[in-house]
Amino acid sequence: MTTPGTNFIGINVSGTQARAALVDRDGAVINTKSGQFAPKELIPQLAAMVEELAPRGSIAAIGVAIPGLVNRQTDRVIAPRAVPTTMFDDLHGELMRATGVRVELENDANAAAYGEYKVGAGRGARNMFYMMIGNGIGGAIVLDGKLWTGASGFAGEVGHITIDTEGLECICGNRGCLETVASAPSIVRRARERLNRDSTSSLSRLALNKSFTADDVAHQAKEGDDFAHMMIERTGKYIGTGVASVINLLNIELVVLGGGVMDAGSLILNPIIQEVKRRAFQPCFEATEIVAAKLGLDGAPIGAALLARDATTE
């Protein structure tokens, strides 16, 4: 007979990357593991990661954070952004069968938010809004210590608030979503358009590099590249526009911003805060602290593990 384990594993699945963290009951990280997977081999490869991190019987539950919406009634995944839906067809059931451990699915932004809230930048706050700027822009709301996931589990989709009624078409079908100008691919697209148009920006180090990422733009900005700096600053203004709407609506005390582009540090955080100050109601702005996430890539796996912990002790 196996006694139930006392630790938890959280796994963040993103594109063809998976990152897992083994944590104790308090969210302290014991070990982490990252790897690529072939989409068709997702389940066996996740099961192998679990096996490598912890011997059978030593963990109580697994939390999996995925880039899609999770229907809590059916444990099915709806409309994932970065990967084909079919990949997650029955992730919940299959991973449970493959590992013999209870599995909880969670939206990646919700998981990262919960990780930051419990052991990261949100520690000690009562209410928090989290925004993750990645391939998409996700978000999550923590109210009175709990994730507010809404009527059917989909709350927090800040990437799809309209900031320009006649703006670019978004993958969600809407026009002018925040995501169309501030997500990582949008940063690259805007930078590319500008480099093609503007001869002076051929001075930019980015122009020498045919295929660059949003993280490269953030990195070059920190290295002193003026053009990259300008792109990051503009991105900050867009993000700030979204954050201003969020705090006017929610009057929330803490906004935590995560994602690779936040590695630009104050080069992006300052324009975000300036734009929020310009656009938000003054009393809402004054009541809000806006900070960068602290846990980096471990936020989502830690949060997924802690959400699985909460689910097993409910």
Add this chain to the structure above:
Amino acid sequence: MTTPGTNFIGINVSGTQARAALVDRDGAVINTKSGQFAPKELIPQLAAMVEELAPRGSIAAIGVAIPGLVNRQTDRVIAPRAVPTTMFDDLHGELMRATGVRVELENDANAAAYGEYKVGAGRGARNMFYMMIGNGIGGAIVLDGKLWTGASGFAGEVGHITIDTEGLECICGNRGCLETVASAPSIVRRARERLNRDSTSSLSRLALNKSFTADDVAHQAKEGDDFAHMMIERTGKYIGTGVASVINLLNIELVVLGGGVMDAGSLILNPIIQEVKRRAFQPCFEATEIVAAKLGLDGAPIGAALLARDATTE
């Protein structure tokens, strides 16, 4: 010795109008009263309304809904939209002294939302977003049966979410707020601009009337005026853009829309719903019901009375 009363009075103060309702503990309306007041005579005139509605000693508390933000710690009013701040300088203290009854101040959108939630269109829902389209656009959030007023009491300011980053300047200092195109004065401004520009719309009945209001536009639309109909439809699209952002963020099960322009009925409600469908995430749209408010002008006074009731029984 006076025994404490068992009924409550709610008063909505808007511009130079006040509307009061005497309600019982369950929010059933016993009597209402409306009147104009001179700004300098606000306190004595409100006290007179209270006196006329109910004899001294018969009411337990008075709730006053005002078009501004209320600081709950100090009971002071911040940044009212429609009236000079000084008018409300010490409304709380002065009205208490003038009536001898406990007074609670509340933002008008919060009060109207709570009225609709308890005895109007929101009855039976658990979570609700309320939007009031008037001289400004206010909003309020009810979560698990309670007003969610945020970190410092200012949540719900949906009129000031940005829907057009480079849009018109708003009285709040921001650009492109929902309020700049969908509030009652904005509807009039847009109609006027269009009538000046477009000769065919001189056929509109509105053009014959030099000074018309947003309510007139709604009324003419219902009477079959094509131009007014078009203006209302366009307004519905703007409002729908805001509602879509709200439900993407909150995944809330019920949205209740109030204000005079909603008198246009399905002529405005249908374009709102169509625009939300077009812009919101499908699962969020499907989880949400969007309806018109039911209580009309009585919503805010009833809600203010019920919030005062809750405050006295806390």
